[in-house]
Amino acid sequence: MKNVLGSGDHGWTRMNADARLGRSVVPFDLRSVFICVHPWFSPVHRSRPIKRLLLLAVLLLPVLVHAQRTRVTGRVFDQATGDPLPYANVVFPGSTVGTSTDTVGFFRLNDDQHRDSLRVSMTGYRARTIALKGAVDQGLVIGLDPMHVELHVFEVRPGENPAFAVLRQVIARKPFNAPERLDAYHYTSYDRVRFDLNHFTDRIKKNFLLKPFDYLWDGIDTTADGVRYLPILLNEREEEHDYRRDPRSEKRVVMGTKAYKFFRAPRIMEFVEDMAIEPDINEEQVTILDRSFPSPINSHFQQYYRYLLDDTLRACDGYICHRITFRPKHIGDAAFRGEMLIDTTSKAVVRVDLAFSIEANINFVRNYWIRQDRAPVAEGPWFVRSSQVIGDFTVIENSADMTGFFGRRTSTVSDITIGQTREEAFYKQVDPVIVQDSAALRNDAWWRTVRPDTFTVEERDLVTRVDRMAHDPRWQRREGLLHLIGEGWQPLGPIDLGNVYTFFSTNPVEDQRVKLGLRTNDHFSRTWRFAGHLAYGFGDARWKGGLSGAVQLNGPRRQRTLIGAEYLDDMLQPGRSASLLPLDHVLTSFVRLSGPDPRWYLRATSAYVERQWPAGLAVRCGSVDQRISAPDVGFFRVLEGDTTGGATVTLSGVRLGARFAFGVKDLDADYTTILRGLFVPRVPIVSLEILLSGGGLGTNAVPMQRYRLKVEDRLRTPPFGYLDIYAEGGLIDGDVPYPLLHFPNSDPLLFNDVRSFNLMNFLEFAADRWATLQLEQHFEGHFLDRIPLLRWAKLREFVLAKAFLGSLSAANRNGAFPLPDGLSDARDPYVEVGFGIENILKVARVDFLWRLTDRDHAGALPFIVKPSFYFRF
Structure with missing residues (x-):
């Protein structure tokens, strides 16, 4: 052959x-x-x-x-x-x-x-x-x-690689060539992102989900190299960008945005938005798909790349240019491969090609390629005038035949004006991204005037097909099935039925528990939201349930006001993190490993008003009334030397909350909410809650004040990946029964929880003054990629340390509600450490954890291995 x-x-x-x-x-x-x-x-x-x-x-x-x-x-x-x-x-x-x-x-x-x-x-x-x-x-x-052989030759000769001298000049001229040195500028950008299904065969037409839709395949085409593809999504956006140097202000005004798609996919839309972010090679690090790549003109460029300077100059867009090619210094590094054309006079980058492929330790990416073309304005700085992105994504990157999709982005910049500023009120707006109220309502005539080119035949056909699919009842039923499997809720017209994973569960208090829940969806209303559930425990022969409602009022500039109320009569578990499986999830019945399994009854009513700003700020004010009781005999209480059971703890008052993460959309002010998304926010997240109880709505409410603050952040630490930081502190002012104390998040379950202490049992520690610090350093394969036999598996290593420090006042340690056996404070810090391997088969992580303190507590495990599962690049 x-x-x-x-x-x-x-x-x-x-x-x-x-x-x-x-x-x-x-x-x-x-x-x-x-x-x-x-x-x-x-x-x-x-x-x-x-x-x-x-x-x-x-x-x-x-x-x-x-x-x-x-x-x-x-x-x-x-x-x-x-x-x-x-x-x-x-x-x-x-x-x-x-x-x-x-x-x-x-x-x-x-x-x-x-x-x-x-x-x-x-x-x-x-x-x-x-x-x-x-x-x-x-x-x-x-x-x-x-060409690493040639590059190596440059290094061993007397002197240095001649590309280094050019790169130093480029780096030295970056402040002059960067647009940010101007007093002010304005420009308009147009972005178009398209996703195409690729590398599929005719067998996909027989798939249960897609078989009835013959018209979907009318858009199949083939690339010049024989790869079949089918456009399935198109998104376009028109924006205006404004910059002022002193005082510094950067604003993006979204003039129009439109998506052509036939499926509800919030994660895909996050992906679309990430592809639309223009990488800035003038920065030291470039973030793509939530991974940091060193810029090829990084100040420490020799640490990351090998370079080759062409020995001849060439013409490029009217300039005489050096051509420098570069590639990662080590195979498997998260670094680019590509080339730069550099103007010999201004030392500015005229064109840059950036690419990475399956060699980089990045999931689901066969190849990723970026091209930026730059040109100067009369005042000297260089602007990106156009850019292109092509990504080839799939589940198995090194398979040429595995079905995946192309992600394509084209961007053009126009109408650059220098030195003109807007009115002061514009720059004083808190929001970094200002979305015009009419942005999502632009008609076709408006889009035809702003597009730099017309839709291609493929794109026009795509618009027709996706509109037909989106309104096809057969597809709507299949999409509902997908949501049932993924989220546990089955759409039934304007109502969702679920959560099917909580229909049946078991626990020590209720024995066997059955539950049924309903909620409204967008077909009912985009303004009003209602939800409710009914449950019954056969062991305690008790009905439970809940009902909630909320209305969303949209204000100017994407500001939102939420007004809501809730009634709940169900069970709670002290010290359970909101990021764990729901308390009544069917898997919770089988995955507990150690320690007690405490459950209390909670009857609560609440109402709130919340204001959300697109700048990433949310503030909530509401009332709260809670009554907590224990199964069987209730909480024990000491009165005049006698211990009696059946006590109920009541809390009633006002709760204030706020959360801030600059520029993050759809942020809410609920302190316990876990932010979930395809990409981690690139800014710190700060959450604050103040609870004031006493009198008010409850006649027997415990007088107390609780304050708690937490900060979550991810620090990039190239070339060693990133560091995740979680810190929380709080205090309770007042003499309170122990059910109202603070219990650190514990996870005695089989699966690892990143925000909990995974070797701590429930009701092991309590505090009225506390501090928590959790650190995880993720090396992103920096060391394992150096091992040839492991490089292909794309494994990633990490280390972690978690500590909890908490104390109890004498009044709360020896109060009217005696602490149950095994519950104490943590004056000496509780500490657990570990290491682990993640990205196993791209979706799994395994933690090896050691408990360093309080190992003599009943039911304490000194060591454990825990798995968890996730999706990330």
């Missing part, structure tokens, strides 16, 4: 496309032609030589034309690793005919002229020129040698 040439051919391999079926793939040769025309050469026809010659020319014409054509197919790969090379340049030298390899390294190139050679090149690799046979369809398998 293959004819492997010797070392003199520089390692590339030639393979005949006809699989050795013959020296030529021409379907007939000249002898067959002469046999066909043989009667014309008989003596009978010798009198008509001109006619014979004309006919002979006509018969030979297809053969001659075929002989002139050049057809080449093949695959390009990394000679060192064997990995396919996407987007390599393949051209016929001396012509304008060329192409690029696809995402798995394949190409096809045709020309009507005879070509005797083929040239293959790619950033960071030695170019190859291959001799071609004439009049033969040829298949080639071409290996390119990485």
Whole structure:
């Protein structure tokens, strides 16, 4: 099948496309032609030589034309690793005919002229020129040698790599070439993001979810390299950008936004928004898909990259430019591969190509490529004028046939004005992103005026198809099934039925528990929300339930006001984190490992008013009334020396809450809410809650004040990944029964919880003054990627430490409600440490945890191994 040439051919391999079926793939040769025309050469026809010659020319014409054509197919790969090379340049030298390899390294190139050679090149690799046979369809398998050998040569010679001198000049000129040195500027940007399903076969048409929708497949097309794709989503956005240097202010005004899709997918829309973020190579680190990449013009560029400076200058967009190629210093590093064109006069980057592929420890990415074109304004600074992004995503990155999708983004910048500022009130707005009230309501006529180009035929067809799918009842039923599996709720018109995973569970108090819940959805109202549930425990023979309602009032500039109320009569578990499985989830019945399983009855009513700002600020004020009791005999209480049972603890008063995370959308002020999303916010999250109880709504309410504050943040620590920080502190002022004390989040369950103490049991510690600190350093494979046998698995390592410090006042330690056995304060800090491996099969994490203190407590486990599951890049 293959004819492997010797070392003199520089390692590339030639393979005949006809699989050795013959020296030529021409379907007939000249002898067959002469046999066909043989009667014309008989003596009978010798009198008509001109006619014979004309006919002979006509018969030979297809053969001659075929002989002139050049057809080449093949695959390009990394000679060192064997990995396919996407987007390599393949051209016929001396012509304008060329192409690029696809995402798995394949190409096809045709020309009507005879070509005797083929040239293959790619950033960071030695170019190859291959001799071609004439009049033969040829298949080639071409290996390119990485240029790290040449780069290494530069390092060992006296002096230094000549690219370094150019890069130092670029870095030194960054402040002058950056737009931020201007007093003010304004520009308009248009972004278009499209997702295409790719690498699928006809079997997908028989899939239960998609089988009825024949019209969906009308949009199938094929790339030049033979990859089938189907556009399924389109999003466009028009924005205005304003900058003022002193006092510094940056604002984005969203003038219009529109999404064409047939599925509800908030995570996908997060992905769309992340692709629309323009990376700034003037920064030290560039964040893409929640991963940090060092900029190729980073101040410490030698630490991350190997560079090669072309020995000749070239023309680029009217400038004379240096060309510098770069690649990661170590295989597997989260760093770019690409090239820069640098203006020799201003030392500004005219064009930059950034790419990473399956070699980088990033999930679900076959390849990712960014191109930015820059141009200066008269005042000197350079602006990004246009950019392109192409991503190839799939579940299994190194499979060329696994179904995935292309993500494509194009962006253009126009109407740049320098030195003009807006009115002061505009800059004083807190919101960094200002969304016009009419942004989502723009009509087609408006969009036609702002688009820099018209929709392609594919894109127009996509708009028609997705609209038809979105209104197809058959698809709506299937989408409901997907939400039932993923979220546990089944849509039934304007009502959702669920959560199916809580329909049945068991616990020590209720024994067997059944539950049914209902809630409204967008088909009922986008303004009003109602929810309720009814449950029954067979062990305690007691009904439980809850009912809640809320109305959302939209104000100007995307400000929202929520007014809500709730009644709840159900069970609670002290010290249970909101990020754990729901208390009545069916799995909770089976996954507890150690310690007690306390459950109390809670009867609560509350009402609140909350205001949310797009700047990332939410404030809530509300009333709260709670009555907590224990099963069977209730809480024990000491009165005049006698201990009695049946006591109920009552709390009634006002609760104030606030949360701030600059620029984060849809933030609420509930202190216990866990922010969930595809990407972690790039800013600290600060939450505050104040509870004032006594008198008010409850006649027997405990007089007390509780204050608590927490901060969550992620610090990038390149090249060693990132550090997650969680810190909380609080105090309770007043003499309170122990059910109202603070219980640290505990997790004695089988699965790891990142915000809990995973070796602490429920009701093990309590405090009225406390502090919690949790640190997790994620190395993102920095060390494991250095091990060749493990690199392919893309495993990532991390270490962690968690501590809790809490104390009890004498009055609360020896109060009227005696502390149950095993419950104490933590004057000496409780500490657990561990390490772990994450990204196992891209969705799993395993923690190895040690408890360092209080190991003599009843039911305490000194060591445990816990799994958990998640989705992230």
